Amino acid sequence: MNPTTETTHTSPDGVFHRLGPLSEIPIGEARAYAAAGQQIAVFRLRSGRLQATDASCPHAGGPLADGQTDETIVICPLHSNTFDLATGTSPSGAPPLTCYPIRVSDDGIIEVAVGQY
Amino acid sequence: MTTITSMPAQRQPTEPPRQHLVVIGNGMAGVRTIEEILTRGGASLFDITVFGDEPYGNYNRILLSNVLAGIEDEKEIFLNPLDWYRSNGIRLHAGVRVTRIDRYAKAVFAADGTAVGYDKLMIATGSRAFIPPIDGVYQPDGGLTPGVFAFRTLDDCRQMIAAARGHRAAVVIGGGLLGLEAARGLQNHGLDVHLLHAAPTLMNAQLDAEAGQILRRGVEALGITVHTLAMTTAVLGDDAVVGVTLADGTHIPADMVVIAAGIRPNSELGAHAGLDVERAIVVDDQMRAVDDPDIYVVGECAQHRGEVYGLVAPLWEQAIVLADHVTGTNPAATYHGSKIATKLKVAGVDVTSMGLKEPEHADDEIVRFVEPKHGVYKSIVIRDGKLVGATLLGDVRKAAFLIQAFDRGLPLPEARLEMLFDLGTPPEAVGAAELADDTQVCNCNGVTKASLVACVTSGQKTVSGVMATTRAGKGCGSCKTLVAQIVEWAAGGAVERDESADWYVPAIPMDKPTLITALRERELRSVSAVFDALAPGGQEDAGSKMALTSLLRTVWGRDYIDERDARFINDRVHANIQKDGTFSVVPQIAGGVTTPAQLRRIADVADKYNIPMVKITGGQRIDLLGVRKEDLPKVWSDLDMPSGYAYGKSFRTVKTCVGLEFCRYGLGDSTALGIAIEKRFQGLESPAKLKLAVTGCPRNCAEALVKDLGAVAIEGGQWQIYVGGAAGAHVRKGDLLATVDTPEQVITLTGRFLQYYRENAKWLERTYSFVPRLGIDKIRAIVVGDSDGIAADLDARMQQAIDAYTDPWLEGRDPATPGQFQTSLPLVELPKVPMR
Ligand code: SRM
Ligand SMILES: Cc1cc2nc3c(=O)[nH]c(=O)nc-3n(C[C@H](O)[C@H](O)[C@H](O)COP(=O)(O)OP(=O)(O)OC[C@H]3O[C@@H](n4cnc5c(N)ncnc54)[C@H](O)[C@@H]3O)c2cc1C
Ligand code: SF4
Ligand code: FES
Numbered sequence: 022m023n024p025t026t027e028t029t030h031t032s033p034d035g036v037f038h039r040l041g042p043l044s045e046i047p048i049g050e051a052r053a054y055a056a057a058g059q060q061i062a063v064f065r066l067r068s069g070r071l072q073a074t075d076a077s078c079p080h081a082g083g084p085l086a087d088g089q090t091d092e093t094i095v096i097c098p099l100h101s102n103t104f105d106l107a108t109g110t111s112p113s114g115a116p117p118l119t120c121y122p123i124r125v126s127d128d129g130i131i132e133v134a135v136g137q138y
Numbered sequence: 139m140t141t142i143t144s145m146p147a148q149r150q151p152t153e154p155p156r157q158h159l160v161v162i163g164n165g166m167a168g169v170r171t172i173e174e175i176l177t178r179g180g181a182s183l184f185d186i187t188v189f190g191d192e193p194y195g196n197y198n199r200i201l202l203s204n205v206l207a208g209i210e211d212e213k214e215i216f217l218n219p220l221d222w223y224r225s226n227g228i229r230l231h232a233g234v235r236v237t238r239i240d241r242y243a244k245a246v247f248a249a250d251g252t253a254v255g256y257d258k259l260m261i262a263t264g265s266r267a268f269i270p271p272i273d274g275v276y277q278p279d280g281g282l283t284p285g286v287f288a289f290r291t292l293d294d295c296r297q298m299i300a301a302a303r304g305h306r307a308a309v310v311i312g313g314g315l316l317g318l319e320a321a322r323g324l325q326n327h328g329l330d331v332h333l334l335h336a337a338p339t340l341m342n343a344q345l346d347a348e349a350g351q352i353l354r355r356g357v358e359a360l361g362i363t364v365h366t367l368a369m370t371t372a373v374l375g376d377d378a379v380v381g382v383t384l385a386d387g388t389h390i391p392a393d394m395v396v397i398a399a400g401i402r403p404n405s406e407l408g409a410h411a412g413l414d415v416e417r418a419i420v421v422d423d424q425m426r427a428v429d430d431p432d433i434y435v436v437g438e439c440a441q442h443r444g445e446v447y448g449l450v451a452p453l454w455e456q457a458i459v460l461a462d463h464v465t466g467t468n469p470a471a472t473y474h475g476s477k478i479a480t481k482l483k484v485a486g487v488d489v490t491s492m493g494l495k496e497p498e499h500a501d502d503e504i505v506r507f508v509e510p511k512h513g514v515y516k517s518i519v520i521r522d523g524k525l526v527g528a529t530l531l532g533d534v535r536k537a538a539f540l541i542q543a544f545d546r547g548l549p550l551p552e553a554r555l556e557m558l559f560d561l562g563t564p565p566e567a568v569g570a571a572e573l574a575d576d577t578q579v580c581n582c583n584g585v586t587k588a589s590l591v592a593c594v595t596s597g598q599k600t601v602s603g604v605m606a607t608t609r610a611g612k613g614c615g616s617c618k619t620l621v622a623q624i625v626e627w628a629a630g631g632a633v634e635r636d637e638s639a640d641w642y643v644p645a646i647p648m649d650k651p652t653l654i655t656a657l658r659e660r661e662l663r664s665v666s667a668v669f670d671a672l673a674p675g676g677q678e679d680a681g682s683k684m685a686l687t688s689l690l691r692t693v694w695g696r697d698y699i700d701e702r703d704a705r706f707i708n709d710r711v712h713a714n715i716q717k718d719g720t721f722s723v724v725p726q727i728a729g730g731v732t733t734p735a736q737l738r739r740i741a742d743v744a745d746k747y748n749i750p751m752v753k754i755t756g757g758q759r760i761d762l763l764g765v766r767k768e769d770l771p772k773v774w775s776d777l778d779m780p781s782g783y784a785y786g787k788s789f790r791t792v793k794t795c796v797g798l799e800f801c802r803y804g805l806g807d808s809t810a811l812g813i814a815i816e817k818r819f820q821g822l823e824s825p826a827k828l829k830l831a832v833t834g835c836p837r838n839c840a841e842a843l844v845k846d847l848g849a850v851a852i853e854g855g856q857w858q859i860y861v862g863g864a865a866g867a868h869v870r871k872g873d874l875l876a877t878v879d880t881p882e883q884v885i886t887l888t889g890r891f892l893q894y895y896r897e898n899a900k901w902l903e904r905t906y907s908f909v910p911r912l913g914i915d916k917i918r919a920i921v922v923g924d925s926d927g928i929a930a931d932l933d934a935r936m937q938q939a940i941d942a943y944t945d946p947w948l949e950g951r952d953p954a955t956p957g958q959f960q961t962s963l964p965l966v967e968l969p970k971v972p973m974r
Binding site: 039044045046047048049050051052053060062067077079081082083084085086087088089090092093094096098100101102103110111112113114115116128134 | 193194195197211212213215216219220574666677678679680681683684701702703706707710711715717718719955956957960961962963
C-alpha cells in the first residue's frame with residue numbers, strides 16, 4: 022500500500038534505511054514511511070531541519086505525519102497531544118515517542134537509522 | 139554493580155551546600171509537597187530527585203473518574219508535565235520503582251539499578267487497590283486474570299477504556315465512591331453494568347441506610363443494576379472473564395470485572411527499612427517517621443494520630459506542615475490531623491458529607507429531612523451546640539455554610555431548620571467577603587481563600603493569572619465562579635483583563651482588529667510572513683497556524699499565499715480525519731434537496747470504494763465514512779459533486795423544510811431560499827462553523843431558531859432572521875435580528891451579518907457566544923441600521939470572498955503538494971471502523 026521501496030546500507034554510523042527523495046516532503050509537512058518493519062514519520066521543518074519519529078501517536082494511534090509542526094513540536098491531529106520532535110517527550114503528558122537518527126545522502130535520499138545501529 | 143552517587147551540586151563557593159532530597163512517589167501528595175518546598179525557597183536548599191513508579195508526570199488522580207467516563211480527555215488531567223520537572227531542576231526517574239531504602243547508608247535503590255544517596259528522604263508512595271481473596275482473580279503467574287481490573291492509575295483507566303470497547307457487560311465489585319464512579323464510567327461506554335456491594339448500604343462509610351437508599355435509586359435510574367449484601371466468591375473464566383458467582387449461588391455473566399473494594403497503603407518500603415508501620419507508616423506531628431528524623435512521610439501512606447486518610451484534602455494540609463518544617467521556614471509547624479468534609483459528585487448525584495453520619499450519644503441532636511421522590515436527603519448531627527456531622531444528598535446548597543460550621547465550631551442558629559434550608563432569614567450566600575481565610579475554595583488542588591488573596595496581593599491581577607499560579611479551578615472546575623469572585627474582591631475592583639486572553643492567537647500579542655490592520659498595512663499574505671514580522675523573535679508556533687490561515691484567507695481572499703503546512707490536516711485534504719486515520723466525505727446537498735441521479739452516484743461510489751458506512755447526517759446530507767486518504771481524489775471525481783465543507787471552520791449547511799410548495803402550512807419558499815443561501819456562501823472560511831436553516835413557517839421544522847442564522851417565513855410574506863442560536867454543546871435560542879419583506883433582503887442581511895462576524899469574532903467563537911458578547915442591539919444597529927456606516931464595505935468584502943470560491947475537491951485532479959493524498963500510517967490495515 023505504501024509507495025516506499027526501501028533499501029538499506031551500512032555506514033560507519035550503523036544501518037541506515039533509504040526512504041525516498043527529500044523532494045517528496047513539502048516544506049513544513051511530514052510524510053510516513055516503513056523501514057525495518059517500523060512506521061516512521063519524517064518531518065521537514067521550515068528551517069530545513071529533518072526529524073524522524075514513530076509515525077503513530079502513542080495516545081491512540083493518530084497519524085503524526087498528518088499533524089502540524091513548528092521548530093520544536095508536532096501536534097497530533099486526533100486529540101492535539103504535543104510531542105517534542107528532538108526528544109520525543111510529550112509536554113502535554115502523553116507517553117513519549119521514539120526518535121530516530123536521520124540524514125540526507127549525497128544523492129538527496131532521506132536515510133533513517135532504525136533498529137540495531 | 140551499583141555505585142551510589144551523591145549528586146554533587148554545582149555550588150557557588152559562598153552558598154551553603156545544598157542537601158539532597160529524594161522523594162519516592164510521584165503522585166498527588168509527593169509533588170504537591172515539592173511545590174510547597176519550592177515556594178519556600180527550597181530550590182536553594184535542596185537538590186531534588188523524584189522516583190515514580192508510573193511513567194508520567196504528576197496527574198490529578200481524582201479526575202480519572204472523568205477520564206473513564208469520557209467526560210475529560212486524559213491530557214487535561216496532568217498537573218505537572220515533564221517540562222515542569224526540567225524547568226525546576228528536579229531529576230525525575232519516571233517509570234522507576236524504588237525497591238529498598240538503606241537507612242544506614244542513607245540511600246535508596248531502584249529496580250533499574252539506580253542507587254541514590256539522600257540527606258532527607260520523603261516517602262509518598264500512596265496506596266494501591268485492595269484485591270480481596272476471590273477465586274479466579276489471579277492467574278497462576280500472579281497477574282490479574284485478563285478482564286479483571288483495578289481502578290487506581292492512568293494505565294488502569296486506559297486498559298479499562300480499551301476493554302470497554304469490545305465488551306457488553308461489566309461487574310464492579312465495591313459500592314463505595316470508587317466503585318460507583320467506575321460503574322458510572324463504564325456505563326457511559328454503553329456496557330450493561332452490575333454493581334456488587336457486600337454491605338447493605340451504598341457508600342456505607344459516609345451514608346446511613348436511608349441516604350444510601352436514595353443514592354441507590356439515583357444510581358439505578360442511570361440504568362446500573364445494584365446488588366447489595368452481595369459477597370463475590372469467584373470470578374469465572376480461565377483466560378478471559380465470563381462472569382462472577384456470589385455466595386448465595388447467583389451467577390452474573392460479564393466479560394469484564396472491576397475491583398474497587400478499598401485501598402491499602404504502600405508502606406512495605408518503610409516496613410522493610412525498619413520504620414514503625416501499623417496500618418501505614420507512623421508519623422509524628424511534623425510528618426516525620428517516628429523513628430527516623432531524616433525520613434518524612436506524606437499522603438495516603440502516612441498514619442498520623444491513628445488516622446490514615448484516603449482523600450486529597452488532608453494531604454494538602456500535611457504538605458504545608460512538612461514543607462514548613464523541612465525548609466526551616468517554620469520549625470514549629472505542627473499537623474493536628476484533618477477534619478474531613480467531602481463534596482463529591484457520585485454517579486451524577488451531589489453528595490456532601492462530614493463527620494458523623496448518625497448520632498452516637500443519647501443526647502446528640504439530629505435534624506433530618508428526607509424527600510425520596512426527588513432524591514433529596516439532608517441530615518445534621520449536633521452535639522453540645524456544635525455541628526459534628528452532616529450529610530446532604532441531591533440538594534447541596536447549604537454545603538458551604540455547613541462545612542464552615544463543622545470546621546470552626548461556629549455557633550449554630552437556634553432555628554435548626556435554617557441549617558438545611560434558606561428560610562429567607564439569614565442570608566446564606568457566603569460571599570467572597572464573608573468567607574473565612576482558610577476556607578478551601580478549590581478542593582481538587584487544595585487552594586484556600588487566603589492563598590488566592592495572597593496571589594492577588596503579590597501582583598497577579600488577572601483571574602487567569604491567579605488560576606495559573608495557584609492552580610485553583612484547574613481540577614473539576616466547579617469552583618471557577620467563586621475563584622473569580624474572590625479575585626475581584628481581593629483586587630478591590632482593580633482586576634486587570636488578562637491581555638493574552640484578547641490575543642487572536644497565542645503566538646502574536648495582538649487582538650484581532652489590531653492584527654488585521656497589521657496584515658493589511660504590512661501586506662502580510664502568508665503564515666510564515668506573519669510569524670517573521672509579528673511574532674516575538676520571529677518564532678513559529680504550530681498551535682497558531684490554523685487560526686492564522688483562516689484569518690489570512692478572510693482578509694486576502696484570492697490573494698492569500700497558501701502554505702499547506704499551516705493548514706490543519708482536514709483543510710489539506712478537504713475531508714474530516716477519523717479515529718483510524720481514514721476520512722469522511724460529505725458532498726454538498728444544498729438545502730437537503732437531492733435527486734435520484736445523485737443518490738445513484740453516491741451508492742455506486744460507496745460500492746466501488748468499499749465504504750464502511752453511509753450515513754444520513756444531522757445536517758440533512760449524506761456522509762461517506764471511512765474513506766482511505768489515497769482514495770479521496772477518485773471518490774470526489776466519481777461523485778462529481780462539490781464539497782460540503784463538513785470538515786472546515788467554515789460555512790457548512792443550510793437545513794430547510796419542504797415549505798410553500800408542498801406543505802399545507804407553508805408561508806414562504808424555504809427550500810428555494812435555503813438552496814440560494816447555501817450556494818451563495820458555500821465554503822466561506824469563518825472563525826468557527828456556520829450552520830444555517832430556513833423554515834417555511836413558525837412551526838420551525840428546520841430548527842431555524844437554534845442555528846447560527848435562521849430564517850423563518852411568517853404571515854404576510856415576511857421573513858424573520860434569527861442569529862446566535864445553538865443546539866449543540868450549548869443550547870441557545872437565537873435573537874431576532876430583523877423582520878424583512880423579501881427573500882433578497884434575507885440574503886443581503888445574511889451576507890452582511892456573516893461578514894461582520896468573520897471580521898470580529900475570536901478564533902473558534904461560535905455565533906452563540908459572539909452575539910451575546912456584543913449584544914443583539916449593537917449588532918442590529920450596525921448590520922441592519924448601518925450605524926457605523928460600514929454596511930457597504932461589509933457587503934463588498936463579502937462579495938470578494940464569494941468570488942474567490944473554488945471547489946477544493948477539484949484539487950483531486952491536480953494535487954497541491956507531492957504526496958498530498960499519501961497515507962500517513964503506512965502499515966496499518968485500514969479501515970478500522972466497523973463495516974455496516
Ligand atoms: C456527521 C455529523 C453527525 C451525524 O452523523 O449526523 C457530525 C459529526 C461531527 N461533528 Fe457535529 N456533526 C453533525 C451535525 C451536528 C449538528 C446538527 C446540525 O448541523 O444541524 C450539531 C449541532 C448544531 C451546532 O453545531 O450548533 C453538531 C454539533 C457539533 C459540535 C458542537 C459545537 C458547539 O460549539 O456547540 C462539535 C464540536 C466542535 O465543533 O468543536 C461537532 C463536531 C463534529 C465532528 C466534526 C468531530 C470532529 O472534529 O471530528 C464530527 C465529525 C465526524 C466525522 O468524523 O466525520 N459537532 N454537529 C453531522 C454532520 C452534519 C453535516 O451534514 O454537516
Ligand atoms: C478514580 C479515583 C477517584 C478519586 N476521587 C477522589 C475524590 O473525588 N476526592 C478525593 O479527595 N480523593 C479522591 N481520590 C483519592 C485521591 O486520588 C488520593 O487520595 C490521592 O491521590 C493520594 O495521593 P498520594 O500522593 O498519597 O498517592 P498517589 O497519588 O497514589 O501517589 C503515589 C505515587 O507513588 C508511586 N509509588 C508507589 N510506590 C512506589 C515505589 N516503590 N517507587 C516509586 N514510586 C512508587 C505510585 O505509582 C504513585 O504514582 C480518588 C482516587 C481514585 C483512584
Ligand atoms: S458525531 Fe458529533 S456527537 Fe457523535 S461522537 Fe462525533 S462529535 Fe460526538
Ligand atoms: S491519538 Fe494522538 S493525541 Fe490522541
